[in-house]
Amino acid sequence: MCLCVGWWFRRGWFGVYVLNFSLWGRGHMMIDTVWKGGLSDAVAVDEDGDLVLDRRRRRNKHVRSDYHLLTIQHGVTSSLKSVGLQVWKAALLLADFVLHKSFTSSYFDGVTAIEVGAGTGLVGLALARVARRIFVTDRGADILDNCLANVRINSGTLKFDEAKVCVRELDWKLSWPPPVSTCDPSDPSLRYLWSAHEIDEAEKATVLFAADVIYSDDLTDLFFDTVKKLMSSGAKKVLYLALEKRYNFSLDELDVVANGYAHFRGFFVTQDEHGDAIHGDKPGFVGKQIGLAEIPQYIREYERGNDLEIWEIMYSPEQKLR
Numbered sequence: 001m002c003l004c005v006g007w008w009f010r011r012g013w014f015g016v017y018v019l020n021f022s023l024w025g026r027g028h029m030m031i032d033t034v035w036k037g038g039l040s041d042a043v044a045v046d047e048d049g050d051l052v053l054d055r056r057r058r059r060n061k062h063v064r065s066d067y068h069l070l071t072i073q074h075g076v077t078s079s080l081k082s083v084g085l086q087v088w089k090a091a092l093l094l095a096d097f098v099l100h101k102s103f104t105s106s107y108f109d110g111v112t113a114i115e116v117g118a119g120t121g122l123v124g125l126a127l128a129r130v131a132r133r134i135f136v137t138d139r140g141a142d143i144l145d146n147c148l149a150n151v152r153i154n155s156g157t158l159k160f161d162e163a164k165v166c167v168r169e170l171d172w173k174l175s176w177p178p179p180v181s182t183c184d185p186s187d188p189s190l191r192y193l194w195s196a197h198e199i200d201e202a203e204k205a206t207v208l209f210a211a212d213v214i215y216s217d218d219l220t221d222l223f224f225d226t227v228k229k230l231m232s233s234g235a236k237k238v239l240y241l242a243l244e245k246r247y248n249f250s251l252d253e254l255d256v257v258a259n260g261y262a263h264f265r266g267f268f269v270t271q272d273e274h275g276d277a278i279h280g281d282k283p284g285f286v287g288k289q290i291g292l293a294e295i296p297q298y299i300r301e302y303e304r305g306n307d308l309e310i311w312e313i314m315y316s317p318e319q320k321l322r
Helices: 079-087 089-104 120-129 141-154 196-203 218-233 261-265
Strands: 001-007 015-023 028-036 043-045 069-075 112-115 133-140 165-169 206-212 238-244 247-250 255-258 267-271 275-280 286-290 308-315
Touching: 001 141, 028 133, 069 120, 069 141, 089 120, 089 206, 089 238, 089 308, 112 120, 112 196, 120 133, 120 141, 120 165, 133 196, 206 218, 218 261, 218 308, 247 275
Parallel strands: 112 133, 112 206, 133 165, 206 238, 267 286
Antiparallel strands: 001 043, 015 028, 015 069, 238 308, 247 255, 267 275, 286 308
C-alpha cells in the first residue's frame, strides 16, 4: 500500500488528496492517484519508507474505451478524529465486492441501501450506478461535506442522478430513528437532517454496508445497536461489513492481539459453509464470512492480506444459539 507524503501543517494537510479509479468495460479497473491543492512535491513511498517510482500504466489498446471514472476526494491524516475523511483498505475491498456483484449479476440492481459510517462515500458511489436509492450516512459536517462533494464530482462521470444518493447524518449515539428536520431544508446547517419520508424510505432498504467501523469496543456497541434497530424496522435487510484486523500488544494478555475483533465476533452467531451456527454468545445476529478468493481485485493499489475480511450478517430476533 503506497502512502503519499507531503508537507504537514498542524491544522492538517494543505490541499486535497484524490483517488481516480478508471472502470474499463465490465471487468477491468485501473487506479491512479493525483494530488491537488497546491502541493507539487508530494512523493510516494512504500511501507518501509522507500521511494516508489511513478510508472504510469500503458492503456491496453484492446480494452474498450468506454470507461467510467470514479474520483474520491479525501484527507490523509493520522488523527482519530478525522478517520472519516480517509480511505481505508476495507472500504476498497467492499467496493471491489460491490463492483463484482454489479458486473456479474443483477443482485444490487434497483435496491435501496444504506451505507453506515460511510466516510468518503466510496462504497455508496460504487453502488450508485445500479441502485435505486442509496443513503450515505456518517456524522460531522466536515465528513458529510466531503461525502457530498464526492457525490457531485462523480454523478456526471458515473452517470447517475445525484438525487438517488442522499447524504445524511446518522449519529450512532442517538441510534435509530434519527432526529427529523421540521425547518427550512435549504438552511446549510440543516442540510444533513432527515425528513420523515426519508426515514420511511430508509426502513424499506434491503441492504446495509459498512467498512472499517470496527476499531473501538464502545463504537462497536453503538454500531450494532444502530444496525439492530435498522434491521428490525421495515423490510428484511442484510449487512455487508468489511474490516481490517489491526494488531497491538496487550498488557492484559501479554501478547499481540487484534483490537476489538473478539468483541465484534461476540455480537453474532457464526455460520459455517453449511449454514450451521458454530460460534457466538449474543442471539439475534447471524454472520457468514465471505471468501475473498470469490472477489476479483479490481482496485489494484492495496494489499489484501489475511487481515481483511467481509462478513454477511443477518438479524432475526428469534435466532437462538444452538
